[in-house]
Each structure stands twice: as structure tokens, then as C-alpha cells.
Amino acid sequence: xxxxxxxxxxxxxxxxxxxxxxxxxxxxxxxxxxxxxxxxxxxxxxxxxxxxxxxxxxxxxxxxxxxxxxxxxxxxxxxxxxxxxxxxxxxxxxxxxxxxxxxxxxxxxxxxxxxxxxxxxxxxxxxxxxxxxxxxxxxxxxxxxxxxxxxxxxxxxxxxxxxxxxxxxxxxxxxxxxxxxxxxxxxxxxxxxxxxxxxxxxxxxxxxxxxxxxxxxxxxxxxxxxxxxxxxxxxxxxxxxxxxxx
Numbered sequence: 001x002x003x004x005x006x007x008x009x010x011x012x013x014x015x016x017x018x019x020x021x022x023x024x025x026x027x028x029x030x031x032x033x034x035x036x037x038x039x040x041x042x043x044x045x046x047x048x049x050x051x052x053x054x055x056x057x058x059x060x061x062x063x064x065x066x067x068x069x070x071x072x073x074x075x076x077x078x079x080x081x082x083x084x085x086x087x088x089x090x091x092x093x094x095x096x097x098x099x100x101x102x103x104x105x106x107x108x109x110x111x112x113x114x115x116x117x118x119x120x121x122x123x124x125x126x127x128x129x130x131x132x133x134x135x136x137x138x139x140x141x142x143x144x145x146x147x148x149x150x151x152x153x154x155x156x157x158x159x160x161x162x163x164x165x166x167x168x169x170x171x172x173x174x175x176x177x178x179x180x181x182x183x184x185x186x187x188x189x190x191x192x193x194x195x196x197x198x199x200x201x202x203x204x205x206x207x208x209x210x211x212x213x214x215x216x217x218x219x220x221x222x223x224x225x226x227x228x229x230x231x232x233x234x235x236x237x238x239x240x241x242x243x244x245x246x
Contacts, residue, residue, distance in 0.1 A: 006052045006245060007033035010042055011059030015224030018202035022057065024219030024227045029238040047071040050078040053244045058087035061097045069102040076106060077190030081244040086198040091150040092116040108158035108187030109196045116151045123147055123207060124164045126183055132161045134239040138232050144212040148205035149198040151181055158187040193244055209233055
């Protein structure tokens with residue numbers, strides 16, 4: 001059983017592409033991780049663990065087939081955590097297709113069985129539904145705007161922490177749409193934790209969230225491109241990962 005790394009991060013293209021954002025923030029926070037690009041199949045030996053965190057972000061199910069998903073589910077049952085982050089190849093997405101299989105059974109949200117992408121030009125804001133340790137100390141009174149997410153529904157027994165509220169601008173008047181959507185949800189499976197963040201953490205869906213915070217910082221994962229992000233964006237990711245590793 002391989003447990004040489006605390007975090008396994010799979011997807012977001014490559015560390016020279018979109019994965020530079022999450023990878024850079026993890027490195028800035030001092031979190032050690034193994035990385036698998038979106039174009040590669042997941043090495044089965046990296047999926048067997050009883051602690052740590054497995055992150056699936058824009059990593060298509062065709063590269064995480066049933067046996068691999070079953071190993072992740074078994075690892076979570078033993079005490080590891082699973083985080084799925086949104087994108088065109090997450091949840092159902094355009095080519096994610098996690099609507100069936102072992103991971104669909106343990107996610108805290110239910111995936112649609114068709115294209116679930118919501119690309120929204122006027123933006124959405126994260127809305128606090130329930131206080132949670134990963135939200136503490138952040139300027140939610142000045143929430144960021146993001147521009148897309150995967151439409152899901154809350155799974156039975158899951159804890160909804162953030163919802164996505166769509167901004168509506170009509171005739172120079174601003175309001176929110178009546179319907180909101182799951183944005184950040186938590187669950188459990190066996191001894192482990194599960195989480196779903198239905199927006200992306202890299203452009204373009206992340207929108208202004210990547211610039212959230214008064215101070216800016218530079219971050220770079222080993223072998224990855226350097227990125228510049230907002231302090232609150234980095235703090236949110238760090239606190240989310242810290243909770244899932246605890």
C-alpha cells in the first residue's frame with residue numbers, strides 16, 4: 001500500500017496548464033502532493049491508501065475506470081478523503097461522466113446523466129448556507145464572482161456549506177435568481193470524508209475567485225508554471241485541503 005504522499009492531485013490538464021493554480025497553491029501552503037495529468041490513466045498503486053486526500057479535477061472517467069474508482073472508494077472507506085472539483089471533465093460535465101460507477105456512490109452530490117455545465121456570463125457568487133471550518137476568516141462579506149459550475153443535486157445525508165447564486169442584471173437593476181445550486185458539499189463514506197466543489201479552481205470558470213483578496217501572492221509547483229493569485233483564494237483552498245486532511 002503506497003502512502004508516500006499526503007495528497008494525490010489528478011487532472012486540470014497539466015502543471016504547465018490549468019493545474020498550475022491548484023498545484024501552485026498546494027506548494028505555497030507546504031502541502032506535498034503527487035500529480036497525474038489529465039491525459040494519463042491513474043496509476044493504480046497511487047490510489048491505495050488509508051489516509052491523505054485524493055483530488056479529482058477535470059480528470060475524465062475514461063482515465064479512471066471502474067477498478068480505479070473502486071480502489072478510491074475503498075481508500076475512502078479506510079479513512080482517506082476524496083475531493084472532486086468542477087470542470088468540463090468532472091461530475092458529468094461534457095466528458096467527465098462520473099454519473100455512474102463507484103465514485104458516484106460516495107460523492108456528496110448526485111450527478112446528472114447529461115451535460116451538466118452551467119456557463120453563465122453574468123456570474124454567480126458563493127453563498128454561505130452553513131458555517132464550516134474551511135470558511136473561517138475569509139471576507140465573505142465581499143464574495144468573489146465565478147462564471148460556471150456543474151449542476152448537481154445534494155445527495156441524501158450530505159452537508160451543504162456553499163450554494164451558487166446566479167446574478168441577474170436587467171435594465172440596470174441587479175438581483176439574484178430564485179434558484180440556487182450546490183457549490184460546496186461534504187459527506188462521509190466509511191471512515192473517510194468526501195467533498196464536492198462544483199466550480200473549477202482554474203480559469204475560466206473560477207472567474208474573479210482566483211483574484212479574491214486584497215493581497216496578491218505568487219505560487220509555483222515543482223515543474224509547473226508560476227501563477228499569481230489572490231490571498232483569500234489561496235487561503236480558501238488551503239483551509240479546504242487542511243480540513244480534508246484532518
